[in-house]
Amino acid sequence: MSRSGQSHILAIGGGSFRPSARYGFIEASPLLRYGLDLTGQDRPRLGLLATATGDDADWLLKMYGAFRDWDVEVSHLTVFPMPNVADPREWILSQDMIYVSGGSVANLAALWRLHGLDEAFEEAWRAGVVLSGQSAGALCWHVGGNTDSFGPRLRPWSEGLALLPYSCGVHYNSDPQRRELLHASVASGELPGGYAADEGVGLHYVGTEFIQAVTVSPTGYAYKVEHDGADGVKEFRIEPRMLTA
Numbered sequence: 001m002s003r004s005g006q007s008h009i010l011a012i013g014g015g016s017f018r019p020s021a022r023y024g025f026i027e028a029s030p031l032l033r034y035g036l037d038l039t040g041q042d043r044p045r046l047g048l049l050a051t052a053t054g055d056d057a058d059w060l061l062k063m064y065g066a067f068r069d070w071d072v073e074v075s076h077l078t079v080f081p082m083p084n085v086a087d088p089r090e091w092i093l094s095q096d097m098i099y100v101s102g103g104s105v106a107n108l109a110a111l112w113r114l115h116g117l118d119e120a121f122e123e124a125w126r127a128g129v130v131l132s133g134q135s136a137g138a139l140c141w142h143v144g145g146n147t148d149s150f151g152p153r154l155r156p157w158s159e160g161l162a163l164l165p166y167s168c169g170v171h172y173n174s175d176p177q178r179r180e181l182l183h184a185s186v187a188s189g190e191l192p193g194g195y196a197a198d199e200g201v202g203l204h205y206v207g208t209e210f211i212q213a214v215t216v217s218p219t220g221y222a223y224k225v226e227h228d229g230a231d232g233v234k235e236f237r238i239e240p241r242m243l244t245a
Helices: 030-037 057-066 088-094 105-114 117-126 176-188
Strands: 008-012 017-020 025-028 045-049 073-077 097-100 130-134 144-147 155-157 167-169 194-197 201-206 209-215 222-227 233-238
Touching (some): 008 194, 025 057, 030 130, 030 209, 057 073, 073 088, 088 117, 105 144, 144 176, 155 176, 167 222, 176 194, 176 233, 209 222
Parallel strands (some): 008 130, 045 097, 097 130, 144 167
Antiparallel strands (some): 008 201, 144 155, 222 233
16 A cells, blocks of 8 residues: 555544653653554654644644654644645655644634645545544544534534544543533434543554554543444443553
């Protein structure tokens, strides 16, 4: 197929970056090393997107700094006030891995569609570019999930790119609204069944198949949430594989 020979998505519930005592800044967690290893490249090209933050320059700078000691070739794509590269599709397809930050997933999806990035990401995924991201950057590859894009009260959202035919739950153990609303949305049929991740946990899919969960947190888990055939849902806890630094 291409670089890795398979289509990978790593959807992270939270914890992609962590404070760095060495630099007083942030550093990338082993979750992102796991994603980069999926590329099969010795020096992978890592593309960063912060569309969900409105292309916040400070956050992009922090993400660049987080990889200062890693053997990766980092670049980024912005859409404000206009795309910063001549051909966004070509840029996306030239990467080995894409990382998408958290923020507003509803705004992210609308802007991606406006610029044709939704089609470019699907093409890249099928070509073997590893797609990854945290929070909004995890939800976006699924059918949807719940989001605070519209205000502090979470709302169901089903306008994702749907490369993965599931719902997604993020920040599952740090925000008590998340589990309750995901259960209600799956029970009502507003969202399909899917998978959820605690802080520090990543969901790894090959093609559209969930393969395993990985974690940097000893208390973090993943979950499968599905309709119970009646008026409720069934949730199954998934033991993740612990990653080391």
